[in-house]
Amino acid sequence: MEVTLSPLSPSQSKTFFKSLLELKEGERLRTCLQCGTCSGVCPFGYIMKFPPGKIIGALRAEIFDYVLKTDTVWMCISCNACTAFCPSNIPITEALMTRTKEELLLAGNVPTELQSALENTQRYGNPLGESPRKRADWTAGIQPEVNILGKTRQPVDVLWYVGDYASYHSRMKSATQALAKVLNALGVKFGILGPEEFSDGDSQRLAGERGLFEMMAQKNGQAFRKYKFNEIITTDPHAYNALKNGYPALGVEYPVKHYTQFLVERLEQLKPMLKKEIKAKVAYHDPCYLGRVNGVFDQPRDLLTAIPGVELVEMSHQRLNSLCCGGGGGGMWLDGFQWEKAHTRVSEWRVREAVTAGADILAVACPYEPPRFEDAAKNVPNAGTLKVREIAELLAESMSL
Ligand code: SF4
Numbered sequence: 001m002e003v004t005l006s007p008l009s010p011s012q013s014k015t016f017f018k019s020l021l022e023l024k025e026g027e028r029l030r031t032c033l034q035c036g037t038c039s040g041v042c043p044f045g046y047i048m049k050f051p052p053g054k055i056i057g058a059l060r061a062e063i064f065d066y067v068l069k070t071d072t073v074w075m076c077i078s079c080n081a082c083t084a085f086c087p088s089n090i091p092i093t094e095a096l097m098t099r100t101k102e103e104l105l106l107a108g109n110v111p112t113e114l115q116s117a118l119e120n121t122q123r124y125g126n127p128l129g130e131s132p133r134k135r136a137d138w139t140a141g142i143q144p145e146v147n148i149l150g151k152t153r154q155p156v157d158v159l160w161y162v163g164d165y166a167s168y169h170s171r172m173k174s175a176t177q178a179l180a181k182v183l184n185a186l187g188v189k190f191g192i193l194g195p196e197e198f199s200d201g202d203s204q205r206l207a208g209e210r211g212l213f214e215m216m217a218q219k220n221g222q223a224f225r226k227y228k229f230n231e232i233i234t235t236d237p238h239a240y241n242a243l244k245n246g247y248p249a250l251g252v253e254y255p256v257k258h259y260t261q262f263l264v265e266r267l268e269q270l271k272p273m274l275k276k277e278i279k280a281k282v283a284y285h286d287p288c289y290l291g292r293v294n295g296v297f298d299q300p301r302d303l304l305t306a307i308p309g310v311e312l313v314e315m316s317h318q319r320l321n322s323l324c325c326g327g328g329g330g331g332m333w334l335d336g337f338q339w340e341k342a343h344t345r346v347s348e349w350r351v352r353e354a355v356t357a358g359a360d361i362l363a364v365a366c367p368y369e370p371p372r373f374e375d376a377a378k379n380v381p382n383a384g385t386l387k388v389r390e391i392a393e394l395l396a397e398s399m400s401l
């Protein structure tokens with residue numbers, strides 16, 4: 001959308017800037033050097049009319065109105081790269097981009113596909129618009145049966161918060177079942193909420209819908225309080241981030257681990273079970289909200305290298321400098337909009353990196369990624385033989401489960 005000059009309202013800019021400064025670490029916005037690093041590391045910085053540094057410039061010049069009139073802020077996929085590399089340590093993703101998206105939502109400047117994911121979350125408790133009653137359908141046929149806490153009311157050691165895509169997405173069903181089998185083989189006493197589980201809400205929050213995030217936290221908190229367990233594990237790094245960093249301030253506080261952290265703690269028990277060789281070069285994709293945001297880099301790699309035959313290879317973007325799959329911060333629900341703007345997908349860039357690294361398998365640890373990368377691989381030359389596998393799937397295969 002073109003920026004059109006119109007009467008400005010400096011007061012609106014001032015009020016918004018003031019609200020940003022009041023956020024945690026928000027005062028750091030004043031220290032922006034206008035160095036452009038944020039635009040440089042941003043996967044879509046080149047296409048944004050207002051990348052982060054320019055938004056700060058617009059706030060200083062009291063022309064924030066211009067930012068609200070463009071829609072390219074929706075190219076932000078909340079990957080946190082700008083925040084990780086800003087020399088002034090400005091919390092750009094949380095304090096600037098997320099708040100700007102909140103203002104865009106208030107101004108009604110929101111792509112339709114995102115709007116429908118938000119409405120689905122409000123209506124059904126998940127962005128896919130699926131029935132809550134079907135949330136545990138993936139458990140059919142697993143032996144021993146998966147403990148759905150509302151049915152059994154048995155105390156467990158571990159509450160497995162499965163999450164939206166791991167519960168419902170057709171591609172993810174095998175990965176979710178694989179993790180259930182691995183947990184069973186390790187003798188973990190776990191249970192799931194099933195129909196009582198709601199979306200974690202973190203991607204909706206990063207897409208500007210904080211109210212929805214708070215509603216989801218409240219509903220999940222009510223469900224957690226009904227059952228006895230010692231800790232929570234998550235399949236999804238976004239859920240992990242919500243439970244670790246967002247829910248405690250809303251009164252929902254439990255010890256939480258991503259499943260890769262949980263399994264690494266049991267590596268001595270796991271290793272003798274990893275008998276079947278998987279002879280392959282494996283590149284691991286660091287999900288933004290597991291790696292860059294929460295510092296979990298080694299555990300997924302430790303699980304992969306424990307599998308006999310696996311040779312770990314690294315892609316050019318890795319660890320702190322990983323490249324987003326494009327699904328975070330509402331990106332999962334903005335594919336059409338972003339394709340229209342950029343005519344490219346970051347998931348395809350990532351697949352190209354895996355091919356360049358000589359990988360046979362692109363290993364992932366986030367339920368957004370298998371469908372995104374498998375779809376991307378169809379459009380990348382020489383990616384025809386690249387397989388995309390969840391780490392849980394590789395473990396289960398090596399354990400012959
Ligand atoms: S990287 Fe940080 S200091 Fe540099 S322009 Fe962006 S916000 Fe400002």
Ligand code: SF4
Pocket residue numbers: 038041042043044045052075076077078079080081082083092093097
């Ligand atoms: S969070 Fe990622 S996508 Fe959003 S502005 Fe920063 S670098 Fe760009």
